[in-house]
Amino acid sequence: MSVETIKWVKGAARIIDQTKLPHKFEYIYCRDVKTMWQAIKRLSVRGAPAIGVAAAFGVVLGVQKFKGRDKTRFLKLFNATCEFLGTSRPTAVDLFNRLSEMRAVVDLNPQAGVPALKKALQLRAMSIFQADRRVCRQMGGHGVKLIKNGMRCLTICNAGALATVDYGTAQGVFYAARAKGKKFSVYACETRPLLQGARLTCWELMAQKIDTTLICDNMAASLMASSKVDIIFTGADRIASNGDAANKIGTYMLAVLARHHGIPFYVVAPGSSFDLKIKSGRQIPIEERKSDEVTCFAGVSTAPRGVKVYNPAFDVTPAKLITGIVTEYGIIRPPYAKNIHARFANR
Amino acid sequence: MSVETIKWVKGAARIIDQTKLPHKFEYIYCRDVKTMWQAIKRLSVRGAPAIGVAAAFGVVLGVQKFKGRDKTRFLKLFNATCEFLGTSRPTAVDLFNRLSEMRAVVDLNPQAGVPALKKALQLRAMSIFQADRRVCRQMGGHGVKLIKNGMRCLTICNAGALATVDYGTAQGVFYAARAKGKKFSVYACETRPLLQGARLTCWELMAQKIDTTLICDNMAASLMASSKVDIIFTGADRIASNGDAANKIGTYMLAVLARHHGIPFYVVAPGSSFDLKIKSGRQIPIEERKSDEVTCFAGVSTAPRGVKVYNPAFDVTPAKLITGIVTEYGIIRPPYAKNIHARFANR
Numbered sequence: 166m167s168v169e170t171i172k173w174v175k176g177a178a179r180i181i182d183q184t185k186l187p188h189k190f191e192y193i194y195c196r197d198v199k200t201m202w203q204a205i206k207r208l209s210v211r212g213a214p215a216i217g218v219a220a221a222f223g224v225v226l227g228v229q230k231f232k233g234r235d236k237t238r239f240l241k242l243f244n245a246t247c248e249f250l251g252t253s254r255p256t257a258v259d260l261f262n263r264l265s266e267m268r269a270v271v272d273l274n275p276q277a278g279v280p281a282l283k284k285a286l287q288l289r290a291m292s293i294f295q296a297d298r299r300v301c302r303q304m305g306g307h308g309v310k311l312i313k314n315g316m317r318c319l320t321i322c323n324a325g326a327l328a329t330v331d332y333g334t335a336q337g338v339f340y341a342a343r344a345k346g347k348k349f350s351v352y353a354c355e356t357r358p359l360l361q362g363a364r365l366t367c368w369e370l371m372a373q374k375i376d377t378t379l380i381c382d383n384m385a386a387s388l389m390a391s392s393k394v395d396i397i398f399t400g401a402d403r404i405a406s407n408g409d410a411a412n413k414i415g416t417y418m419l420a421v422l423a424r425h426h427g428i429p430f431y432v433v434a435p436g437s438s439f440d441l442k443i444k445s446g447r448q449i450p451i452e453e454r455k456s457d458e459v460t461c462f463a464g465v466s467t468a469p470r471g472v473k474v475y476n477p478a479f480d481v482t483p484a485k486l487i488t489g490i491v492t493e494y495g496i497i498r499p500p501y502a503k504n505i506h507a508r509f510a511n512r
Numbered sequence: 513m514s515v516e517t518i519k520w521v522k523g524a525a526r527i528i529d530q531t532k533l534p535h536k537f538e539y540i541y542c543r544d545v546k547t548m549w550q551a552i553k554r555l556s557v558r559g560a561p562a563i564g565v566a567a568a569f570g571v572v573l574g575v576q577k578f579k580g581r582d583k584t585r586f587l588k589l590f591n592a593t594c595e596f597l598g599t600s601r602p603t604a605v606d607l608f609n610r611l612s613e614m615r616a617v618v619d620l621n622p623q624a625g626v627p628a629l630k631k632a633l634q635l636r637a638m639s640i641f642q643a644d645r646r647v648c649r650q651m652g653g654h655g656v657k658l659i660k661n662g663m664r665c666l667t668i669c670n671a672g673a674l675a676t677v678d679y680g681t682a683q684g685v686f687y688a689a690r691a692k693g694k695k696f697s698v699y700a701c702e703t704r705p706l707l708q709g710a711r712l713t714c715w716e717l718m719a720q721k722i723d724t725t726l727i728c729d730n731m732a733a734s735l736m737a738s739s740k741v742d743i744i745f746t747g748a749d750r751i752a753s754n755g756d757a758a759n760k761i762g763t764y765m766l767a768v769l770a771r772h773h774g775i776p777f778y779v780v781a782p783g784s785s786f787d788l789k790i791k792s793g794r795q796i797p798i799e800e801r802k803s804d805e806v807t808c809f810a811g812v813s814t815a816p817r818g819v820k821v822y823n824p825a826f827d828v829t830p831a832k833l834i835t836g837i838v839t840e841y842g843i844i845r846p847p848y849a850k851n852i853h854a855r856f857a858n859r
Contacts, residue, residue: 187815187816188813321730352822355704355806355815356730357702357704357728357729358728360815363806363807363814363819364814364815367815367816367819368816371816371818371819376820377819377820378819378820378821378822379806379807379815379819379820379821379822380806380821380822381704381729381761381806381823382704382728382730383668383701383704383761383765384761384762384822384823384824384827385765386762386764386765386768386827387761387764387824387827390764390828414728414730414731414734415728415730415733417733417737418730418733418734418769421733421768421769421772422765422768422769424772425768425771425772459702459710459726459727460710460726462809462810462812463809463812463814465809465810465812466535467707467711467810468534468707468710468711468714468726469534469714469718472714472718472724472725473723473725473726474725474726474727475725475726475727475731475735476728477734480731480733480734480737481734481737
């Protein structure tokens with residue numbers, strides 16, 4: 166993969182501006198935490214694992230220009246930075262899990278001075294970055310076993326290189342299958358309102374010469390009814406301890422349709438997307454975004470002025486509709502509450 | 513209702529150009545059959561009942577300028593006109609049923625001369641136009657009994673005044689409920705790729721001061737899971753003799769989701785939308801439209817150049833997922849094969 170979604174370059178976090186894809190490829194160099202916060206909020210960088218890494222880099226950006234050795238002032242800035250980044254987007258738990266990892270660097274080194282903490286935070290962010298690269302490839306390695314020659318796969322939103330550092334979760338499975346020389350094809354749901362499927366997933370898959378067909382989200386049911394889908398892979402933004410999984414709006418629709426048509430439905434997500442503090446998906450906060458994402462397109466209004474809009478960015482798929490969850494440790498299967506606990510209890 | 517979707521005005525069929533709504537209200541005056549064919553093809557006029565009326569007016573446009581009394585030449589022109597109009601769009605059976613009604617005018621009057629046939633065709637087209645107005649209001653009268661105070665209704669595409677002469681099928685039920693003073697609200701699915709829900713349905717419902725909320729199609733499942741939908745009404749483009757119903761792509765998705773969530777799912781369609789010559793929905797031809805409907809928006813490309821696209825304009829909802837079919841004769845309920853036969857066998 167040659168897509169470098171987020172990378173630390175000479176004191177800045179360089180991100181691909183995903184709002185411009187597929188027709189413009191531009192980088193944004195985040196040199197301060199506010200620029201990173203805005204990049205997350207505006208979806209210039211998106212995808213649960215990627216915004217986890219972005220948050221870690223955001224912490225480094227927030228504290229790196231701190232002058233002096235006054236630890237109280239440093240901790241105040243550090244805490245404010247973490248809190249600020251936590252307000253960017255509510256649903257993906259990777260962001261909060263990665264912020265917790267950054268906080269742990271400070272909490273577990275109470276004797277460390279300011280320069281040592283700055284250095285340790287920088288190292289931790291780089292290790293989070295590297296872990297994402299490794300973990301995505303591990304998930305691909307487990308998920309690839311599910312793809313048989315000739316399979317027609319379906320996915321929604323972008324769970325690819327652009328949703329992670331450089332490889333992907335659900336789409337990482339496709340890349341692993343491609344690397345193994347398997348023959349398969351992919352239907353990509355366009356993913357309204359912001360068309361991450363059309364803009365980002367098709368762009369990535371076509372670059373990898375994977376046979377890709379774009380559909381509108383409302384065509385998935387018809388496709389399944391005509392036996393053109395063999396397996397479904399999606400990412401996740403937060404998985405509760407019972408296996409309920411929040412992901413891009415429309416994912417739950419696919420899960421219900423998959424059950425109706427007897428099609429296996431897999432979630433592909435790293436450990437950083439699990440939230441063991443919550444019992445079920447009912448506790449996952451669902452971000453509602455602005456109405457103009459639905460009513461405008463490329464600056465053109467497509468609905469009557471003043472129409473009411475409901476625009477949740479995510480939905481929750483109950484565990485009972487999920488065939489398996491592909492993680493870096495292997496594929497977790499039902500009963501999820503028991504098996505998720507067994508896998509992650511000690512972390 | 514003050515929307516006059518299609519109307520005969522001084523020797524021309526005047527239609528509202530629905531491709532321009534909601535922001536521009538413009539008429540197209542069709543003075544020849546080719547202009548009408550293009551208007552149907554380009555969806556300037558759309559909706560099964562409306563294109564049935566458009567086809568009838570199209571026949572009149574095709575023959576009205578015929579000079580002389582040579583019946584052989586007249587019949588050649590008449591047949592060519594009917595055949596030409598039949599190539600505009602394949603799925604909605606109203607178009608073919610209305611063309612058959614026009615053909616019957618000629619077939620049942622073998623002795624009539626050219627002037628008498630021209631007059632009779634004009635009268636038949638006007639009677640088709642009037643029948644649509646009457647039948648829509650009758651469907652509204654039957655369907656309104658299904659709406660209870662406080663209900664949250666869901667619909668897709670446009671099955672309103674703009675899909676008929678001036679009142680609607682599924683949305684006609686809402687207008688009848690409004691006229692009776694019932695309190696209810698409507699969620700409108702935007703209906704990708706051409707956004708008839710966002711552009712047309714919201715425009716119509718807001719003009720009638722009906723509480724309307726726009727959603728993306730992929731949000732319907734989440735809405736149902738959170739118990740925000742009490743009943744679903746959709747139109748139909750062709751209903752087979754076993755009750756299978758073709759309608760705008762996404763309708764089948766709603767029917768599966770409705771069944772999963774225990775929500776009643778009603779189709780509202782006039783007799784002209786039934787095709788008793790076919791046994792099941794498998795025999796309904798599904799129009800596939802151009803890929804740029806999916807990959808472009810307001811002239812802006814939204815997907816990588818050259819991506820493959822699957823763009824069926826309709827899907828088929830099997831009868832077993834339909835709670836009832838509201839017609840001008842009342843609500844037809846399962847078993848559909850038997851009850852549809854009983855209702856229409858003598859027509």
